[in-house]
Amino acid sequence: MLCIICREPQEKMSDEHVIPDSIGGFYHIYNVCVVCNSKLGELVDSPLVNHKLTDLYRFFQNIKGKSGKVPNPFYGITFYSKEEPEIKARIDVGNEGDIKIKYHPIVKVKESNGFVESIEIEVDTENEREIDTLINKIIKRKGIPESDIVKSEFRREIRTGGVGGKWEMDTLKFKIGLLKIAYEFAVDSIPEYYSDKNAVEISKVLKGANYEEVNKYAIIGNGLDAKIIEPFKDYLDFESKNHYLILTESNYGLLCLVKLHNLFYVGIVLSDKKYLNFHDTIVGLNDIENREFNKYKFSDVVNKCLASQHSFRFAYNLRSEDEAKELGDPNYRYEGNEKGEIPLYRYNGERYPFLVHELLERSHVEFSRCEDLVISRYYFDNDSEYFVKTMGTGKLYQVVAAEITQKQVRKF
Ligand SMILES: [Zn+2]
Known part of the structure; x- marks a missing residue:
């Protein structure tokens, strides 16, 4: 098996904590060799977990370590x-x-x-x-x-x-621990990223604990700036102490945002290639209280935050004034309207073997909001034409998109 750090075939693999366990990480991977694992712990994780700010945070939150003691952030200071x-x-x-x-x-x-x-x-x-x-x-x-x-x-x-x-604080070394988290999360979530030329470079930086090189990749935020995760604040509960990893796209390319506690925030540009679209963003939630780590698609996260009661409407491609008039009639209904199981037809009246909600699942979605209402707009693919059938007359109307409006009830 290839180790994702030294990139050599290795026999002895280890239980690697992507987020160090001493800060409450529950994300494990098994493709780092024993030798690399131990080196990472010593040279890469250590500047992060032993950072004065980590100690200070645990001190103020009264978080005891394995020894049962609260760390002393003032240790070594005269x-x-x-x-x-x-x-x-x-x-x-x-x-x-x-x-x-x-x-x-x-x-x-x-x-x-x-x-x-x-x-x-x-x-x-x-x-x-x-x-x-x-x-x-x-x-x-x-x-x-x-x-x-x-x-x-x-x-x-x-x-x-x-x-x-006088308190002296490391502002450079700790970022290598954040780079490691971002790299391992990306390799684990997007298998083809492993062969990316930047991924090869990053694994070298990690293997050699080359602190100076980290600033080539950790370019979003200074490591402590919470602003960088704001684009996700409507849906993710950043007030919580949980760790969040967000793998997404950016103008630079593939980006991983890392939030540890309410303390470290960094954006690591992992590649100049994009790999993901915004709506495919992957969220890793390390739940400290429930002691677990799970990955979610961002669109699923949004859905989990929304109430099930919603309004639904189609965007039509109208072919004439008459069609507009018919659709405006308060008595207009299409098949499946009441039950929400809406069949779709081709132009010639032949029925598709799937329903509207199945089409939505594979449609491009964009979200917008108006106070606590969230509007999800699903755009149907252009390769096919989709029609709904009017109740009574049986007339077909072309639909090109659908819009669901839901109330947001929680953050994730
Ligand atoms: Zn290795």
């Missing part, structure tokens, strides 16, 4: 007391996501003529036990005899102000 900048601190996060400020000990050694006059140590009240250890270290280093030491102690509470710190 904070400074606002009132006395020489006082340094770090911030710890408790198991329940509570914040604790821990001051670093301050040690001042006063010397004159090469002799130590005094050692002053300030520690956090919680760390009083550290004082002796620190003093002993200094005494040893300075070679002070035990008999010369006079200990005194005083306490004061000084740490009342806030702390500030």
Whole structure:
């Protein structure tokens, strides 16, 4: 079996998480080899899942990891007391996501003529036990005899102000994790994409963890801009914490929009070829609460958002003034009108072996909206002519499109 990352035939394949499981991904594929899987985890997934923003998000949402702990987004950052900048601190996060400020000990050694006059140590009240250890270290280093030491102690509470710190954030590396998600989703959803020349290039970028090359593909949005998914906001519930993958067309070519939590948003241009039309857009929904990942056609997503009660009408190709008049008659009915099972005829009166709703399923559809009403317009193919039969007179009228108006009742 060919591995989609190294593109070599491999015997040992793995269970690859397209969206890393540590951020609640439930999308698995099985065509990445064991070696590539482990490299991807280390060099490609890691800058994304260990990103300070991922930690910060999980911290604010109180999402515990496998260790049962809420991550500490402040780890590794030195904070400074606002009132006395020489006082340094770090911030710890408790198991329940509570914040604790821990001051670093301050040690001042006063010397004159090469002799130590005094050692002053300030520690956090919680760390009083550290004082002796620190003093002993200094005494040893300075070679002070035990008999010369006079200990005194005083306490004061000084740490009342806030702390500030400098937070450095990766703005480049994490995008490779998003590129991987988009690439694997596309290969899994459009099999012929695997042979695309851009797909071959992207698999090399991923295999070599070539961070600089990612910006060639991650060109829509800066990685954090929610605006890029707006064209889909009417139907997809972007307020939810769920992850969404959207494979669609764009002016650039094949595009994958990736939304992880309410945090990372990026548009990856996967190819200059289009592969899909807008109405064939594929939506991958990673439902965190129900722990599952499913793919949907965007047109099915739209239908799931709409109430079943709807109005239906045809667009006619009228051949004369008389036809227009007849159709305008309030008593005009065509066969199947009441039941919604509408038969279709050829010009010569021969009946087609399918009904209107079957024709709709394979027609090009365009959506438009008016407040909470959604209008789906289905255009029939031009290869054939379709007619409906008038009740009573049996006259045939040509129909070229159909329009269904439905109320939107939910987002997906
Ligand atoms: Zn491989």
